Amino acid sequence: MKRETRNLLLIAVAAALVGGVAAFIVEGPGPLLRTEAGQRALNAVIQRDAPEGLAIAKRGEPMPRPQVWTLEGKRIDLPIAKGRPMLINVWATWCGPCIKEMPELAEFSHSQGARGVQVIGLALDDVDAVKAWLARLPSPYAHYRDDAGPRDAGVVLGNPAGVLPYTILIDADGVVRKQQVGPFASAADIADWSGTDAN
16 A cells, blocks of 8 residues: 555656646746746846856846947946936847837836836847837837847846846835846736836
């Protein structure tokens, strides 16, 4: 009996593992990555490959100021809103999940008004592609861009793996509070994540 019970238990454990792997493959890691613990673990993994000697954004530390391009072609330090929290969303025109979440970011930005969280878009893309996309779908928040590469502004913001979309939340004192790999499903999700109201 003991042997049969043990074999049955091993078969049950194996079946559970196979089911878990199958669910991960079919449905993806979504629920786990939507948790704060899942995001912290994912950020730790993607930040392991940070370029040597490059200061990158880390939770609880002041945000480094990456250089970016304006859409008019001027190289500047990424503007930081003093005394106001800021959400920076890194995206690209070729990134389907980035494009899908942009209306949610726009709705969230509208809900924040002049005193709430300031939203900024940072496209790792060609300037003509970004301008063409924003002409088709105007945005209520400012956009900047950078050329994708191993030391681009997205890397400085804490995303050396270049996974898009990527979002970072900075508090009113310029300290990194949260980093999110992957898209948001709604403006309410963004508000919940940022600890604000979406009105």
